[in-house]
Amino acid sequence: MTISPEAIKQLKQEVGIAAARRVKSGMVVGLGTGSTTAFAIAELGARLAGGELKDIVGIPTSFQASVLGKKYGIPLRTLDDVDRIDIAIDGADEVDPAKTLIKGGGAAHTREKVIDSLAGLFIVVVDESKLVDKLGSTFAVPVEVLPMAIAPVTRAVEKLGGKPELRMGIKKDGPVITDQGNMVLDVTFDNIPDAAELEKTLNNIPGVLENGLFVGVADLILVGEFKDGNPIIREF
Template sequence: MVNTPQEQKRKAALAALEVIESGMKLGLGTGSTAAFMVRGLGQLYREHKLNDLICVPTSVATRNLAQEQGLPLTTINDVDRLDLTIDGTDEFDPQLNLIKGGGGALLREKIVASLSDRFVIIADASKEVDQLGRFPLPVEVVPFAWKTVARHIENSGIQALLRASMNPGDPYKTDQGNYILDLQTGGMPDLPKMKWMLEGLPGVVEHGLFLDMADEVFLGKEDRVERITKTN
């Protein structure tokens, strides 16, 4: 059987479940890989192999899926810290820096990850890169100023494309009602500089650079799941 990216995602997601313990407060990521994890977690919870969990979803889609699985949910406002968050990624580099936001949940994902004692990434082999930037960098912006933000970014030589929704002619909207600009960087050799530039633009709500946040990656490959741990 051919080991497809979907199968690699599934294997990585299920392998990561082994780091979850009963009694944990968990952040549940968003996206196709995270969905495998949520379904697997739901099965373990229903079979009473994991108990006394509290889960914080990072999107409406993940909340709906977790509810279908019967997982106990709360909001980020009702917890001080989380023990663990498991989420997918669009890219990761050798230092475990990430690009996230392809699924549009980067703001909530970053908030939840920042409150977690441990941040674990699950991914298929295509997400491993030598340098971030092949995947477009998502930037969440307020609708009021999206063109202004886009002009500032494009003045630095980077194309900024407004993400479209499934409805022709309508912009994609995040769970917060914001727009997303997808930056065509072609590679980012200076990640701190990019981060500094985006965070200095009025109208930017959040960006998809997750620098120095991930602790470990479960990477699905053709013949195995590799665990890559952050090295100091």
């Protein structure tokens, strides 16, 4: 079944709202990055404005999340200011049956991994198009690299069997630059038999800051999908 862009947007909104409704007053919330999480942030703002929520604090994973948090009136803090994160809500580019993720389509995976890993409950919000049987089948693995190390990291990744491509800006000349001032290599692998091992191997390459494989981090996946033509939220 072909799903229209309008229907995908509806699914993203439904699942984002469902995640935001799990937040309770007094919680410290990791604010993820991306189109689905944006709906969650908007819902948190609406609940705050309506008095349903009080005294929550948001920890943004990116400049985008910070802008949205301010727009919707969510008090923002940094990791220096808090001793815990109760819930993190974030999207994913791929989710496999073991709840292993590929993230980084928005080039925010380094900060996302820090904040999502610290959360007592990490909720992943996706529409059904992000579910895959085999990790890496629809999305490359983003690798954040120090600019001075792009050439040697590219060679090292190729030796691992990856096909790296420097991510270039859209409506911007030159490469994408992360919030940390680094570049992103999108690495395609024909097969990822052991995501945990690949995650460690990539991060051990000198010059690599972080990669988009999230292994053993996700606690709950909320999936927006259509059943008999109606949008539903499924948990796994």
